[in-house]
Amino acid sequence: MTYKQLQYIVTVAEEGNITSAAKKLFIAQPSLTSAIRELESEYGITIFSRSNKGIKTTPEGEEFLGYARQVLDQTTLIEERYKGKNSGKLKFFVSAQHYSFAVEAFVELLKRTGADKYEFHMRETQTFNIIDDVAHLRSEIGILYLNKFNEEVIRKTLRDNNLSFTPLFTARPHVFIGKNSPLSKKKSLTLEDLKPYPRLSYEQGSHNSFYFSEEILSTVDSDKELVVLDRATLFNLLIGLNGYTICSGVINEELNGPNIIAKKLKVDDYMEIGYILPGSIHPSPLTSEFISILESLTRRSKQHH
């Protein structure tokens, strides 16, 4: 089996036709025919059923193609990263939970690089995907939190995937509310205080995934629940509906605006926010720069709380 053979069968499956696939691959049709035959005979399977009117993928072939695409996805990562295909385009990928400080660091990194050709990805997603992205090198760094409930399970997952966790800071749980919410007068809040108000969370965000908010928002106080995908939407609803959301309390006024305030939440819990890196791979200069930005930004946050 070679990388080329896998590319070939995937292209053939897409085109549904060996002749046109050969054209697309810039090789002669008999070359493609024999390449496929060889792959099939190597594993003793029939990937395509041939007829005079093109080819059709067999069920067996469909399965094999599933594996092939997995491999190709992975090799594409190498090609993209090391091949001059992107002609010097600077690339950076980060997966994080919904933290404004992470976005801020991302923006700062962009400013500092000052490249005129780049491709940066900020993947705000759930814990599962963060770990998965970093483990499979789709992202160079991930940002997530640990607390006493998820710590064991997350640490084990990180270990299993050969990832390292480096803490940035520890935060106490905070509640985000609108400036004009009735709750804004209180200095700190309890779960009881929050009960009458709508709870906001991300559909696939840090709150909803794994552990944290579930810990605090037990079945008792989930009468009104709003789930959104977008942070801006969340903040709009927060203000418009006197809602609340539970977070690390790392707020940045420039990003969130002056209409959102954070209040301490009285619960016996903490969040240790940090970043994860692949164990085997040395961080790229861009990643190192990003980490130092994160560190300087969160040093500021530490003073706040």
Added chain:
Amino acid sequence: MTYKQLQYIVTVAEEGNITSAAKKLFIAQPSLTSAIRELESEYGITIFSRSNKGIKTTPEGEEFLGYARQVLDQTTLIEERYKGKNSGKLKFFVSAQHYSFAVEAFVELLKRTGADKYEFHMRETQTFNIIDDVAHLRSEIGILYLNKFNEEVIRKTLRDNNLSFTPLFTARPHVFIGKNSPLSKKKSLTLEDLKPYPRLSYEQGSHNSFYFSEEILSTVDSDKELVVLDRATLFNLLIGLNGYTICSGVINEELNGPNIIAKKLKVDDYMEIGYILPGSIHPSPLTSEFISILESLTRRSKQHH
């Protein structure tokens, strides 16, 4: 780039020495040398620094090796699945949460196949790994549950990874306790009832991960917490310490023994237990057999509840 080249550099990195790596790979040393040089020049990187006393991996090379190992892991899956390496050894992999019915189905599948050469894996693990295993085709099928809290986030993750979910049955939360526990007299239990007793859970098991037990076992009632890795240990402690654990209530006396009983838990929640399959791949005959066993076993469970 070819797979051979990736295999070569990984072997060289392991051996720390081109000559002995060549021996291990059954090729001549100059062949290996040129294969590596070609790979390096293709991407314009230096993977190894050569000296008269063997080689050393450069930081750049270390990173590249990280990617290479990822690709090789993936290709190994194909080789293992399709190559006669295992000489007709029947293979089957399942990833599941800690359900006794899943183990039962696994055992039944083994009995039915009656092969004299096989390699079956029962991976009882956390939700993250189940999804990851099936998404990356390390397991052919996964078993997990959805409830109203995790449903959205899990379904999104499944969609992102092109996995399908098929429900098997819906269970109400149950508490497992020892036959002689003081709680065994009651017909059903509330969270208040459980408060004085030690709560048992798996370190990386279905209870601890994602959503479920956290929902029910809020901060209020986690005074005594015991975390174990093994189901047998869990049951031992359950009996010895009058502990409890929260589960789907799908109990099987043959597997768990007569000393464990299940009681209904009075909470407004449910668990929809089902299996996940890769979207692109047709289930193998063995997988189909497993599914039909699961279905017949859980049909019985449905009657229980």
Added chain:
DNA sequence: TCAGTCCATAGATAAAATCTATTGCAAGTG
């Protein structure tokens, strides 16, 4: 200094991938 170890180079050779040209087959067409 001299054998030992290790990687690099050169040139030959074997293996593979790919090419052109052609065949065969079935479906559609006038």
Added chain:
DNA sequence: CACTTGCAATAGATTTTATCTATGGACTGA
């Protein structure tokens, strides 16, 4: 019913790649 068309398979030549043997050079340690 011959005729064209579209597609995959085959044959044989050719180029490219992989690997081999033999040897060189550079450093190491007795």
